[in-house]
Amino acid sequence: MWRYRNMLPVRDSANIVTLGEGFTPTLHAARLGELLGLPRLYIKDESLNPTQSFKARGMSTAVSMAKELGARRVAVPSAGNAGGALAAYAARAGLEAHVFMPGDTPRANVVECIRLGASVTLVDGLITDCAAEVARRKDEMGWFDVSTLKEPYRVEGKKTLGYELAEFFGWKLPDVIVYPTGGGTGLIGMWKAFDEMEQMGWIGSARPRMISVQTEGCAPIVRAFETGERFAEMFEDARTVASGLRVPRAIGDFLILDAVRQSGGAALAVSDADLLEAVGEIGRLEGVFAAPEGGACLPALRQLLALQTVSPDDSIVLFNTGSGIKYLEALDAGHSAGRQH
Numbered sequence: 001m002w003r004y005r006n007m008l009p010v011r012d013s014a015n016i017v018t019l020g021e022g023f024t025p026t027l028h029a030a031r032l033g034e035l036l037g038l039p040r041l042y043i044k045d046e047s048l049n050p051t052q053s054f055k056a057r058g059m060s061t062a063v064s065m066a067k068e069l070g071a072r073r074v075a076v077p078s079a080g081n082a083g084g085a086l087a088a089y090a091a092r093a094g095l096e097a098h099v100f101m102p103g104d105t106p107r108a109n110v111v112e113c114i115r116l117g118a119s120v121t122l123v124d125g126l127i128t129d130c131a132a133e134v135a136r137r138k139d140e141m142g143w144f145d146v147s148t149l150k151e152p153y154r155v156e157g158k159k160t161l162g163y164e165l166a167e168f169f170g171w172k173l174p175d176v177i178v179y180p181t182g183g184g185t186g187l188i189g190m191w192k193a194f195d196e197m198e199q200m201g202w203i204g205s206a207r208p209r210m211i212s213v214q215t216e217g218c219a220p221i222v223r224a225f226e227t228g229e230r231f232a233e234m235f236e237d238a239r240t241v242a243s244g245l246r247v248p249r250a251i252g253d254f255l256i257l258d259a260v261r262q263s264g265g266a267a268l269a270v271s272d273a274d275l276l277e278a279v280g281e282i283g284r285l286e287g288v289f290a291a292p293e294g295g296a297c298l299p300a301l302r303q304l305l306a307l308q309t310v311s312p313d314d315s316i317v318l319f320n321t322g323s324g325i326k327y328l329e330a331l332d333a334g335h336s337a338g339r340q341h
Contacts, residue, residue, distance in 0.1 A: 001057055001160045007196060008061060009156055015068040017093045019050035021060050022160055026168045026317065031285040036305065040315040044165065045288055046322060051084045051112070053322035054186055058154030059085035062146045065153040067093045075143035077130030079182065079243040080109035081322050086146060087116035098143060100130035106243060108326045126238060128248055148183035149252045155189045162193025165317060166203055173208050175314040178301055180293035180321055181212040181221055182247040184256040191259040210265035212256055213300040215240040215272060220249055221256055225267035230254050241272050241330040242292035244321065266309065274299035279324055279331060292327055294320030
């Protein structure tokens with residue numbers, strides 16, 4: 001990721017905290033594409049980052065800046081992967097990390113944070129309740145809050161996704177990006193990267209159609225998109241096995257919706273059953289063990305095909321934002337009905 005360091009905010013290279021994140025593969029999904037009639041279908045596989053998710057990008061940048069600016073204690077609310085990434089990068093930087101997670105966060109994420117030296121607090125509620133707890137205690141405890149879009153640096157790390165796609169496609173952007181959306185910093189970051197590259201003359205003004213994917217059990221962005229609202233109301237009783245998508249209200253909701261609308265894209269909801277089935281389909285056809293969030297992109301793509309809003313000529317990138325290995329309880333339960341003995 002730090003190949004793009006001139007576009008990142010760290011001033012002194014000595015403050016860069018890295019575990020080798022970024023420059024993940026963009027895989028030509030030939031077998032899946034053949035099945036769908038989409039010969040230019042790709043998967044951007046973020047599971048190969050340190051801590052097995054795209055969260056490594058944002059936390060590498062955020063912790064590097066925390067170090068550069070003199071912070072000693074960092075805190076974050078997390079549905080799982082952001083907490084693991086913060087714990088890892090804080091450990092590498094010698095900073096104290098505090099992670100607040102919903103009580104039903106996948107066990108792998110909780111164990112990861114503990115073993116990486118973070119202080120972990122499980123909260124009875126959702127990620128929004130965890131965020132409220134961080135906000136309530138941060139001043140008293142001297143924590144620097146690295147919550148999504150509560151500081152400006154995580155999105156800077158995430159924007160490198162856009163630079164990598166442009167470089168992979170020879171400084172032309174794909175036609176369609178299908179992105180699983182919880183807090184949405186990856187989508188927001190890519191949109192920022194596209195503008196930066198255009199200003200530098202690296203790319204033209206054409207933009208991919210940005211497709212924001214959520215689940216039927218937690219779809220605030222989809223609901224706001226469909227009703228024409230710029231801000232998304234709190235999604236009550238949010239529930240989904242894709243814990244990274246269980247964000248009932250995103251602080252950057254208007255930035256997500258602006259990008260989706262300006263690009264001529266869409267916001268779509270899929271069922272938990274369909275995304276779990278898609279994890280298996282992607283695995284069988286392409287050898288990628290996707291997280292449930294990444295799995296959600298495939299049924300969303302099928303919706304786009306049914307609506308005839310994508311065509312065989314389009315270059316399409318599905319984002320797998322993390323590794324299925326973190327979600328064994330959900331994926332094993334989803335498969336148990338068809339398990340062979």
